[in-house]
Amino acid sequence: MNESVERGVAAGSHERLRIRAGAFSGTTAGLAPGNVQANLVILPKALAHDFLRFAQANPKPCPVLAVSEPGSPRLPGVGEDLDIRSDLPRYRVWRRGDLVEEPFDLFHVWRDDLVSFALGCSFSFEEALLEEGIELRHITCGSNVPMYRTNIHCAPAGPFAGPLVVSMRPLNPRDAIRAIQITSRFPSVHGAPVHIGLPETIGIEDLAKPDYGDAVPVESDELPVFWACGVTPQAVIAEVGPDFCITHAPGSMLITDLLNSRLASL
Amino acid sequence: MNESVERGVAAGSHERLRIRAGAFSGTTAGLAPGNVQANLVILPKALAHDFLRFAQANPKPCPVLAVSEPGSPRLPGVGEDLDIRSDLPRYRVWRRGDLVEEPFDLFHVWRDDLVSFALGCSFSFEEALLEEGIELRHITCGSNVPMYRTNIHCAPAGPFAGPLVVSMRPLNPRDAIRAIQITSRFPSVHGAPVHIGLPETIGIEDLAKPDYGDAVPVESDELPVFWACGVTPQAVIAEVGPDFCITHAPGSMLITDLLNSRLASL
Numbered sequence: 001m002n003e004s005v006e007r008g009v010a011a012g013s014h015e016r017l018r019i020r021a022g023a024f025s026g027t028t029a030g031l032a033p034g035n036v037q038a039n040l041v042i043l044p045k046a047l048a049h050d051f052l053r054f055a056q057a058n059p060k061p062c063p064v065l066a067v068s069e070p071g072s073p074r075l076p077g078v079g080e081d082l083d084i085r086s087d088l089p090r091y092r093v094w095r096r097g098d099l100v101e102e103p104f105d106l107f108h109v110w111r112d113d114l115v116s117f118a119l120g121c122s123f124s125f126e127e128a129l130l131e132e133g134i135e136l137r138h139i140t141c142g143s144n145v146p147m148y149r150t151n152i153h154c155a156p157a158g159p160f161a162g163p164l165v166v167s168m169r170p171l172n173p174r175d176a177i178r179a180i181q182i183t184s185r186f187p188s189v190h191g192a193p194v195h196i197g198l199p200e201t202i203g204i205e206d207l208a209k210p211d212y213g214d215a216v217p218v219e220s221d222e223l224p225v226f227w228a229c230g231v232t233p234q235a236v237i238a239e240v241g242p243d244f245c246i247t248h249a250p251g252s253m254l255i256t257d258l259l260n261s262r263l264a265s266l
Numbered sequence: 267m268n269e270s271v272e273r274g275v276a277a278g279s280h281e282r283l284r285i286r287a288g289a290f291s292g293t294t295a296g297l298a299p300g301n302v303q304a305n306l307v308i309l310p311k312a313l314a315h316d317f318l319r320f321a322q323a324n325p326k327p328c329p330v331l332a333v334s335e336p337g338s339p340r341l342p343g344v345g346e347d348l349d350i351r352s353d354l355p356r357y358r359v360w361r362r363g364d365l366v367e368e369p370f371d372l373f374h375v376w377r378d379d380l381v382s383f384a385l386g387c388s389f390s391f392e393e394a395l396l397e398e399g400i401e402l403r404h405i406t407c408g409s410n411v412p413m414y415r416t417n418i419h420c421a422p423a424g425p426f427a428g429p430l431v432v433s434m435r436p437l438n439p440r441d442a443i444r445a446i447q448i449t450s451r452f453p454s455v456h457g458a459p460v461h462i463g464l465p466e467t468i469g470i471e472d473l474a475k476p477d478y479g480d481a482v483p484v485e486s487d488e489l490p491v492f493w494a495c496g497v498t499p500q501a502v503i504a505e506v507g508p509d510f511c512i513t514h515a516p517g518s519m520l521i522t523d524l525l526n527s528r529l530a531s532l
Contacts, residue, residue, distance in 0.1 A: 173462045180446045181458060192447060196439045197463045197489045223463045266532055 004259060011035055012079055012257035016087040019255075025089045025104060027251035029123070036189070036260055037253035038065055038078065038118035039230040040088060041237065042106075042246035045070045048115035050158025054236070055117070057155035061164055061232030063120035063188045065256070071112040078256040084116045090249035097241025102249055109246070120189035121230055121253060122167060124260040128182050134175045137216040145169065146210035147229050151203025152194070154232065162236040166194060166226040168207065170218040176225050183227065185264045195226040202226070270525060274301055278345055278523035282353040285521075291355045291370060293517035295389070302455070302526055303519035304331055304344065304384035305496040306354060307503065308372075308512035311336045314381035316424025320502070321383070323421035327430055327498030329386035329454045331522070337378040344522040350382045356515035363507025368515055375512070386455035387496055387519060388433060390526040394448050400441045403482040411435065412476035413495050417469025418460070420498065428502040432460060432492040434473065436484040442491050449493065451530045461492040468492070 011032040018024050028037055043051055048070070055062035066078045073084045085106040093101040093109055103109070122145070126136055138145040145167045152164040171179055176196060184192040195202050207224060208215045212231055218224055237245055248254065277298040284290050294303055309317050314336070321328035332344045339350045351372040359367040359375055369375070388411070392402055404411040411433045418430040437445055442462060450458040461468050473490060474481045478497055484490055503511055514520065 173464055173467070174460075177446055177459055177462060180443055181450050184447050184450075193443055194440075196443060198439055198487060201439070201487050221464060221467050 005262070008035055008259040009080060009257040012255050013081060015255045016079060016082060019089050020083065020086040022104065028089060028253045028255055029251060032255050034127070034259055034261070036065070036078075036256045036258040036263060037121050037123045038256055039121050039233070040084070040246070040248040040254050041117040041119065041233060042084070042114050043117070043242060044111070044244055045113040045115055047159075047242055050160055051117065053157035054154070054160035055119070055233065057157055058232070059187070060191055060194060060228035061154065061230065063190060064117060065120055065188065065258070066118040068116040070115050073110070073116075075116060075118055078118055078254075078258055080257060084254070085110055088248050088252055088254055090252040092247045092249050094238075094242070094245040094247070096243060097238055106246060111244075114246070118254055118256065119230055119233065122190055122227065123253070124189035124263055125183045125186045125227075127260050128186065129179055132178065132182060134171065134179055137170050138214065141214070141216050143216065144213035146207070146215050147212035147231050148199075148204045149211045149235070154236065159240045160236050162232070162239050164194070165212070165229045165232040165235055166202070167213070167229040168210070168224050168226050170216065170222040171225050172222050176223050179225060185266055187265055188263050190227050190229070193225050194228050197223045199224055199226070271528070274525040275346060275523040277301055278521050279347055281521045282345060282348060285355050286349065286352040288370065294355060294519045294521055295517060298521050300393070300525055300527070302331070302344075302522045302524040302529060303387050303389045304522055305387050305499070306350070306512070306514040306520050307383040307385065307499060308350070308380050309383070309508060310377070310510055311379040311381055313425075313508050316426055317383065319423035320420070320426035321385070321499065323423055324498070325453070326457055326460060326494035327420065327496065329456060330383060331386055331454065331524070332384040334382040336381050339376070339382075341382060341384055344384050344520075344524055346523060350520070351376055354514050354518055354520055356518040358513045358515050360504075360508070360511040360513070362509060363504055372512060377510075380512070384520055384522065385496055385499065388456055388493060389519070390455035390529055391449045391452045391493075393526050394452065395445055398444065398448060400437065400445055403436050404480065407480070407482050409482065410479035412473070412481050413478035413497050414465075414470045415477045415501070420502065425506045426502050428498070428505050430460070431478070431495045431498040431501055432468070433479070433495040434476070434490050434492050436482065436488040437491050438488050442489050445491060451532055453531055454529050456493050456495070459491050460494050463489045465490055465492070
């Protein structure tokens with residue numbers, strides 16, 4: 001293991017143990033900088049195969065980083081000593097599509113048939129953009145990235161179907177071109193944008209009215225650039241309304257041992 | 267030498283010999299498909315160093331593929347048996363910035379102090395775009411690509427200075443993103459676009475009035491995408507008006523032995 005990889009494991013493990021001990025329950029943004037953070041979806045085994053097929057068919061909104069054995073709280077490959085039941089600051093428990101609880105751990109609801117999915121998150125490519133000096137408006141504004149339901153249909157699998165949800169970042173044309181190059185290197189965390197410049201052609205009527213997150217200003221010398229968003233699987237699952245399901249709470253991500261820089265495909 | 271490289275050498279040599287023999291004097295578009303075609307600039311040695319510095323400082327409009335020894339008609343590295351004085355269908359001879367002759371060979375004007383530059387040309391990246399099924403409007407229209415002088419200044423070197431000239435291809439947003447990815451792989455033939463979507467911000471008032479080439483329609487679901495253009499060095503040289511200078515005639519390019527596919531940086 002080289003030195004930076006070792007540092008990644010140490011930082012990931014350190015933060016997860018701190019969270020597990022109950023010493024931290026806020027948003028994970030900024031924790032273990034350089035480490036990959038992931039969206040979490042936990043489903044009963046009966047639905048897991050269809051969900052994995054859905055993710056496989058829609059890799060831009062649903063980039064799978066790891067899948068657990070049924071009933072196992074481990075996710076080997078993304079965290080050495082990870083316990084998915086305790087290592088996120090906060091969770092959301094859903095029953096038949098309704099949010100029923102936002103617990104700090106999952107021991108009381110854990111079942112032997114649960115399968116955990118860690119899905120790539122835009123934090124990873126945003127770090128790469130920020131490192132090149134590209135301004136991200138929602139970060140400048142201190143708000144959540146604006147997200148929109150589009151008229152683009154995800155490829156369906158079993159009960160899972162629905163529209164692609166995208167996040168939007170306004171960029172001047174030069175930064176937009178560079179951002180396409182940079183994020184193309186990160187296919188496992190949403191990859192290249194899915195759209196640029198003409199939101200009405202993908203069913204977005206008004207940029208000032210996002211379906212999720214907060215609106216941000218788009219200047220006259222900027223283009224809106226749209227990436228496939230990890231909210232897509234959450235919206236699709238909410239639509240399906242499975243009997244039982246767990247996700248991370250917004251902003252309360254799984255901190256992995258993986259390094260963002262190591263996700264680059266080249 | 268592998269088989270495809272060998273085929274490239276054979277095809278390049280075959281076409282150059284045909285042109286040298288006077289058997290062909292039209293446009294080189296479509297000849298030796300797969301082979302790199304190049305813009306040609308020939309300058310007296312006294313100006314050659316400044317011109318090479320200009321190209322080095324402006325690699326997107328002026329990607330240098332090869333430079334000759336002073337006085338030598340060879341360009342080793344781009345063509346085995348190449349004679350720059352006879353292997354293009356047609357040339358332009360300039361004196362003090364005026365076009366004085368369009369000869370079929372250069373033997374009568376050749377001098378011992380001339381330095382030849384082969385510069386990358388958009389034919390190479392257009393081939394890569396067409397191979398992925400991306401429509402190029404000017405080809406569909408059977409016209410020349412529209413080109414525009416921008417308000418972007420090239421980095422000056424010696425007497426060489428002037429605005430960046432760009433070529434424009436209208437693309438739908440999905441193809442525009444893909445085209446950015448594809449052309450990013452070809453830095454030696456203009457590389458990634460320099461602009462997308464907001465022509466007025468780079469000093470282009472009216473897309474229907476190109477400074478060179480022909481206007482093409484841009485549909486409402488398309489963005490204009492702009493690449494640095496090989497007309498830039500020609501416009502800059504025309505501005506400088508050197509005592510003596512030779513270029514290729516429009517559309518009458520240098521056919522090299524190099525393969526477009528081999529120019530891909532990854």
